[in-house]
Amino acid sequence: MSAIAAPTPAPSRDARPGLVRLTGVELRKMVDTRAGLWLLITTAGLTLAAVAIVCAAGNAQDQTFRSLLEVAIAPSSILLPIVGILLITSEWTQRTALVTFALVPQRGRVLIAKLLAGLLLTLAAFLLCVAVAAVAVAIVNADVDDVWTISGALVLQDLLSIAIVMAVGLAFGTALLASAPAIVLYFALPIAFAALGALSFFDKIADWTDMTRTTSPITSELLSGTEWARVGVSLLVWLALPLVVGIWRVRREELR
Numbered sequence: 001m002s003a004i005a006a007p008t009p010a011p012s013r014d015a016r017p018g019l020v021r022l023t024g025v026e027l028r029k030m031v032d033t034r035a036g037l038w039l040l041i042t043t044a045g046l047t048l049a050a051v052a053i054v055c056a057a058g059n060a061q062d063q064t065f066r067s068l069l070e071v072a073i074a075p076s077s078i079l080l081p082i083v084g085i086l087l088i089t090s091e092w093t094q095r096t097a098l099v100t101f102a103l104v105p106q107r108g109r110v111l112i113a114k115l116l117a118g119l120l121l122t123l124a125a126f127l128l129c130v131a132v133a134a135v136a137v138a139i140v141n142a143d144v145d146d147v148w149t150i151s152g153a154l155v156l157q158d159l160l161s162i163a164i165v166m167a168v169g170l171a172f173g174t175a176l177l178a179s180a181p182a183i184v185l186y187f188a189l190p191i192a193f194a195a196l197g198a199l200s201f202f203d204k205i206a207d208w209t210d211m212t213r214t215t216s217p218i219t220s221e222l223l224s225g226t227e228w229a230r231v232g233v234s235l236l237v238w239l240a241l242p243l244v245v246g247i248w249r250v251r252r253e254e255l256r
Helices: 019-033 034-057 065-093 097-103 106-142 152-176 178-195 200-209 209-220 225-252
Strands: none
Touching: 019 034, 019 065, 019 106, 019 200, 034 065, 034 106, 034 225, 065 097, 065 106, 065 152, 097 106, 097 209, 106 152, 106 225, 152 178, 152 225, 178 209, 200 209, 200 225, 209 225
């Protein structure tokens, strides 16, 4: 008489991976591909190179901690959003979405983990920029008054400037789910929008909707209430809208 195998119980909700573990997995995915790894290496290298050039060729006024920090975060502001785009789109371009969402069927939790991973990478990049700028100031020792002076609010704005572009990169990747179109449009659309802003009839609208224009003062000066309002309105266009579209797409996209 053969024994009847007991049915395998379905995994409980408590057995699903925690958000911390999922975030760690997404952080690891950033360096698992050659593109992601080399983008991070290039970002770090350009940060060091940019600061070194200013220290070697700039005048004393450019060698304060405030100025060097602004220089240091420039490469991260340009390249980190591409890492964010690839973090999202690689699930579809590398055809790993089926495995990912089979292991974690709650697609929203995966997206949250990717967003948290992007923000943690942003924080790590910013801390590297702070360290590079601080070491450069200590080495150069420029003969300038208040060489270390910078307000805490401006430091937070510097961090926010990188976090914003990373979040927008993640939003574009989520909305398009394809690496090349997302990267191209991330860079091309703001340029086209800025060109429209040069037209007189669109100038006032661009003051509130052109993210390049609204966020450009973040790293150089403390923003007023009106300027923060402009940043918020522009982010509704460049962050919230593509993110909403992307969440809708991801939740309904057919897995192959």
